[in-house]
Amino acid sequence: MFRVLSKRLFQTTSGLLESQFPPSLVHATGLEKRELIAKLEGNNDPYFGGPHKFTSGTRDDPNIIRSAFKARIVGCICEPEQFNIVWMWVEAEMPRRCGCGYWFKLVKVDPV
Numbered sequence: 001m002f003r004v005l006s007k008r009l010f011q012t013t014s015g016l017l018e019s020q021f022p023p024s025l026v027h028a029t030g031l032e033k034r035e036l037i038a039k040l041e042g043n044n045d046p047y048f049g050g051p052h053k054f055t056s057g058t059r060d061d062p063n064i065i066r067s068a069f070k071a072r073i074v075g076c077i078c079e080p081e082q083f084n085i086v087w088m089w090v091e092a093e094m095p096r097r098c099g100c101g102y103w104f105k106l107v108k109v110d111p112v
């Protein structure tokens with residue numbers, strides 16, 4: 001009798017492991033691993049760095065800026081046809097108004 005079938009049983013485990021997890025997640029550590037896990041959970045912007053649409057932007061309903069730090073640099077495109085960006089620091093507990101009139105408020109979030 002041949003025993004060819006018994007060899008196949010040992011090869012399936014590693015094949016399953018590689019198909020369930022990307023190889024970089026197995027080797028990643030620390031911050032890189034937490035970023036990859038956040039992306040696997042569907043969070044493609046864990047640092048809230050993408051472009052955001054303006055809310056009403058009034059003092060009572062400011063644009064919310066999320067950060068794990070006490071301050072963050074924000075760029076405001078004041079007019080839709082404008083090509084330059086107005087950069088400013090927004091600090092926690094101190095909402096800031098851009099020259100165009102929109103308000104920004106920093107809200108602290110847990111780090112990735």
Ligand SMILES: [Zn+2]
Pocket residue numbers: 076077078086098099100101102
């Ligand atoms: Zn502005």
